[in-house]
Amino acid sequence: MNTATYTVEGMTCGHCVSSAKEEVGEVAGVGGVEVDLATGLLTVTSDAPLDPARVAAAVEAAGYRLAVGS
Amino acid sequence: MNTATYTVEGMTCGHCVSSAKEEVGEVAGVGGVEVDLATGLLTVTSDAPLDPARVAAAVEAAGYRLAVGS
Numbered sequence: 600m601n602t603a604t605y606t607v608e609g610m611t612c613g614h615c616v617s618s619a620k621e622e623v624g625e626v627a628g629v630g631g632v633e634v635d636l637a638t639g640l641l642t643v644t645s646d647a648p649l650d651p652a653r654v655a656a657a658v659e660a661a662g663y664r665l666a667v668g669s
Numbered sequence: 670m671n672t673a674t675y676t677v678e679g680m681t682c683g684h685c686v687s688s689a690k691e692e693v694g695e696v697a698g699v700g701g702v703e704v705d706l707a708t709g710l711l712t713v714t715s716d717a718p719l720d721p722a723r724v725a726a727a728v729e730a731a732g733y734r735l736a737v738g739s
Contacts, residue, residue: 614684 600630601648605641606666607634607658615663622661626653639666670700671718675711676736677704677728685733692731696723709736 607619616634623632623643631644643654655665677689686704693713694702701714713724725735 611681612685614688615682618684 601645603643603645603649603651603654605643605651605654605658607639607641607663608666609663610634610636610639612636615661618661619658619663622657623654626657641665671715673713673715673719673721673724675713675721675724675728677709677711677733678736679733680704680706680709682706685731688731689728689733692727693724696727711735 610616610619613636616636619641620632620634623629623641626643626649628645628647628649629643630646631642633642634640641654641658643649658665680686680689683706686706689711690702690704693699693711696713696719698715698717698719699713700716701712703712704710711724711728713719728735
């Protein structure tokens with residue numbers, strides 16, 4: 600199991616958390632997604648390592664962005 | 670046509686606006702609902718005057734609240 604963490608910017612409420620989780624959860628290979636609103640921490644688990652660009656694209660599709668360097 | 674305006678507190682994003690609009694739109698007699706995120710202004714149109722308590726209850730069911738005196 601691989602676990603990667605990112606920081607998401609722009610989420611303001613629980614609806615935002617749900618949207619981000621749903622979009623990242625649809626990335627091929629993702630097994631689990633956790634998002635903490637207060638910190639913006641996005642934790643993604645997968646069987647094989649994921650391309651961070653695909654995670655970033657999913658976060659952007661939900662309407663948010665990854666913090667630079669996260 | 671009756672138009673009543675209220676101020677909603679606690680909305681932080683477009684998802685919140687959608688939730689509030691949906692819940693208030695389900696109140697019997699409501700014909701139209703507009704919500705402005707920046708100001709919190711909720712505008713409700715209806716054929717007959719509405720009981721403000723029912724609007725307040727719908728706003729609270731969505732997870733927000735009316736400003737005191739609105």
